[in-house]
Amino acid sequence: MISRRTFVTAAAASVALPSLAQAFEVAPRFQPQPVSFTTEYAPGQILIVPKAHFLYYVTEPGKALRYGVGVGKAGLEFTGNATISVKKEWPTWRPTNEMIEREPSHYGEFIDNDYVQPGGPGNPLGARALYLFQNGRDTYFRIHGTTAPQSIGRSVSNGCIRMLNEHVEDLYERVPLGTVVTVI
Numbered sequence: 001m002i003s004r005r006t007f008v009t010a011a012a013a014s015v016a017l018p019s020l021a022q023a024f025e026v027a028p029r030f031q032p033q034p035v036s037f038t039t040e041y042a043p044g045q046i047l048i049v050p051k052a053h054f055l056y057y058v059t060e061p062g063k064a065l066r067y068g069v070g071v072g073k074a075g076l077e078f079t080g081n082a083t084i085s086v087k088k089e090w091p092t093w094r095p096t097n098e099m100i101e102r103e104p105s106h107y108g109e110f111i112d113n114d115y116v117q118p119g120g121p122g123n124p125l126g127a128r129a130l131y132l133f134q135n136g137r138d139t140y141f142r143i144h145g146t147t148a149p150q151s152i153g154r155s156v157s158n159g160c161i162r163m164l165n166e167h168v169e170d171l172y173e174r175v176p177l178g179t180v181v182t183v184i
């Protein structure tokens with residue numbers, strides 16, 4: 001039987017956890033900031049450098065806005081060129097079949113059904129998602145917000161590019177459909 005003290009402690013912890021996640025602050029180098037940049041990429045393009053955990057949005061020749069990102073674990077990274085072909089606010093989410101197969105205990109609620117998690121603050125894709133396509137086909141890789149701000153600057157995702165929600169909201173407003181994304 002659960003004691004009153006255990007119940008009250010667990011309830012208090014569950015209320016405190018969301019506020020702790022919101023209070024998390026990334027290192028200053030991962031905050032958005034204007035930087036000098038190579039002229040190899042045209043204004044409006046996005047370059048992602050996973051090893052450095054940075055996404056660059058080229059604003060003008062030789063200049064970019066740099067954001068800190070979380071990226072895929074070893075072996076799960078996306079590389080190459082893609083185009084943003086879909087943008088969604090508060091997107092729905094379902095793990096890929098490969099994710100479910102790799103971690104069935106983590107994704108148990110998605111096994112043997114077609115459940116899709118609705119958009120909202122608890123959704124792993126966060127506030128916004130930019131869908132990466134190649135040759136008109138969905139890659140299933142996204143640039144999206146996150147419910148795990150501590151993952152920024154780390155290689156821990158299932159391959160997607162994670163950003164703080166306020167940062168992906170800013171990028172979402174800046175980039176149109178058709179934006180070219182290069183991940184090296």
